[in-house]
Amino acid sequence: MNRNYIILTFLMLALAVGTLFLHLQKDTKQIQPEALLWDVLQPTRYVTTDQVAKRLIEKDPSLMLIDVRPAAEYTQFTLPGALNVPLDSLYTSAALANFGIPGAKVVLFANDAIAADEAWVILRRLNFKNNYVMKGGLNGWVETIIRPVAPAETAPETAFEQYNFRKAASMYFTGAKMDVNKDQKAKVVFKKRKKTVVASGGC
Amino acid sequence: MHVHDLNPKKTLWAVIIFVVLIIVGFITMKRPTMTYEQSVKQSVQMLSDTSAYYFYPYQLVEVLNHQNKDVVLIDIRNKYEFGQGHIPGAKSIPSFDLAKKENLNMLENYKQKKIRVVLYANNQLEATGAWFFFRQVGFENISVLLGGYDFYAAHQKDLEATYYDQNVYLKGVPRYDFAKVAKSAVTEAGTTQTTTKPVVFKRRKKATVAAGGC
Numbered sequence: 372m373n374r375n376y377i378i379l380t381f382l383m384l385a386l387a388v389g390t391l392f393l394h395l396q397k398d399t400k401q402i403q404p405e406a407l408l409w410d411v412l413q414p415t416r417y418v419t420t421d422q423v424a425k426r427l428i429e430k431d432p433s434l435m436l437i438d439v440r441p442a443a444e445y446t447q448f449t450l451p452g453a454l455n456v457p458l459d460s461l462y463t464s465a466a467l468a469n470f471g472i473p474g475a476k477v478v479l480f481a482n483d484a485i486a487a488d489e490a491w492v493i494l495r496r497l498n499f500k501n502n503y504v505m506k507g508g509l510n511g512w513v514e515t516i517i518r519p520v521a522p523a524e525t526a527p528e529t530a531f532e533q534y535n536f537r538k539a540a541s542m543y544f545t546g547a548k549m550d551v552n553k554d555q556k557a558k559v560v561f562k563k564r565k566k567t568v569v570a571s572g573g574c
Numbered sequence: 575m576h577v578h579d580l581n582p583k584k585t586l587w588a589v590i591i592f593v594v595l596i597i598v599g600f601i602t603m604k605r606p607t608m609t610y611e612q613s614v615k616q617s618v619q620m621l622s623d624t625s626a627y628y629f630y631p632y633q634l635v636e637v638l639n640h641q642n643k644d645v646v647l648i649d650i651r652n653k654y655e656f657g658q659g660h661i662p663g664a665k666s667i668p669s670f671d672l673a674k675k676e677n678l679n680m681l682e683n684y685k686q687k688k689i690r691v692v693l694y695a696n697n698q699l700e701a702t703g704a705w706f707f708f709r710q711v712g713f714e715n716i717s718v719l720l721g722g723y724d725f726y727a728a729h730q731k732d733l734e735a736t737y738y739d740q741n742v743y744l745k746g747v748p749r750y751d752f753a754k755v756a757k758s759a760v761t762e763a764g765t766t767q768t769t770t771k772p773v774v775f776k777r778r779k780k781a782t783v784a785a786g787g788c
Binding site: 378401403405407411428446462470482484488489492496509513517546 | 750755756
């Protein structure tokens with residue numbers, strides 16, 4: 372065999388082995404820092420309390436709520452159907468198993484959006500998609516959904532529609548009774564059934 | 575008989591060109607401008623130590639009086655918002671420009687000089703993402719301004735006094751007793767509960783028809 376070919380073969384082999392060590396990353400699951408920064412700066416991850424309330428009322432099966440507060444606060448109160456993944460134990464295999472389920476939309480929340488946002492950044496770095504952050508958190512939930520504030524008289528129509536939705540949602544989530552307006556009470560109209568004319572005797 | 579046997583120099587040239595191409599490729603390869611210096615585990619752990627990264631509004635007093643020269647304020651809102659009003663002495667770097675080479679070099683420079691960099695936006699949430707990211711790529715001198723510009727603008731006359739009302743801007747704390755609120759919300763909102771009595775229908779007994787006949 373030609374000597375040149377042997378040299379070439381070894382050269383190629385050496386280069387091929389060299390490329391193995393070129394991009395040896397510790398964790399290939401993580402996304403590149405530039406990509407992470409780009410995603411972090413987008414505001415698309417935020418959802419409003421109204422959107423979450425609507426999905427909850429509609430019983431959307433793709434909605435998955437994750438409460439990132441400590442377990443003690445979670446047991447006191449949480450949103451219907453929410454799971455608890457405390458922020459400090461987010462990076463455990465048991466906690467991460469809740470994310471990346473195909474078709475599921477995960478909404479993270481805490482007392483406000485800060486802790487949920489931090490959890491989101493970690494999850495995005497680990498290349499999990501379809502995670503969202505509930506803006507305002509539970510404080511916002513109380514202020515908008517549970518105790519809605521009536522809009523001013525001059526507010527646009529949509530503000531009133533939103534207020535009506537929130538009032539109804541508040542009743543839904545707190546189990547309060549529906550407020551019945553007296554004026555709208557339907558009148559029950561009796562209709563006398565016509566007496567069937569009795570065959571007036573006679574034979 | 576092989577074609578290279580006729581001209582062994584050709585093979586040599588092919589090898590040289592091949593090697594040169596590969597070397598050029600390696601040299602011009604685009605390297606990532608940032609790498610993660612903190613592992614995911616470290617990043618999560620870091621979050622529990624809030625004193626390491628919070629910059630309180632009352633701490634601004636020293637910076638604005640030029641008593642504390644080891645702090646640099648960076649406004650990451652867009653240029654328009656910066657023009658509308660900003661904290662005196664703050665540098666304007668819109669968040670999307672933070673990863674530009676000159677800005678990264680500047681941050682690196684501050685890091686070497688151990689100067690504390692404080693990021694702020696309109697509120698704490700808007701700056702949290704950028705702040706947390708730059709922590710993870712190794713800028714441990716980066717902090718985030720609590721309350722953001724909105725809080726500063728509302729309290730710029732009495733920043734020192736805000737030391738005592740931390741509850742106003744401190745995030746992450748529940749402002750309500752959620753379990754209690756969740757049960758009593760609607761009655762508090764002032765709606766009256768009226769009980770409506772069901773209307774009872776009474777069927778009139780059919781008068782039995784005189785069964786005909788005379």
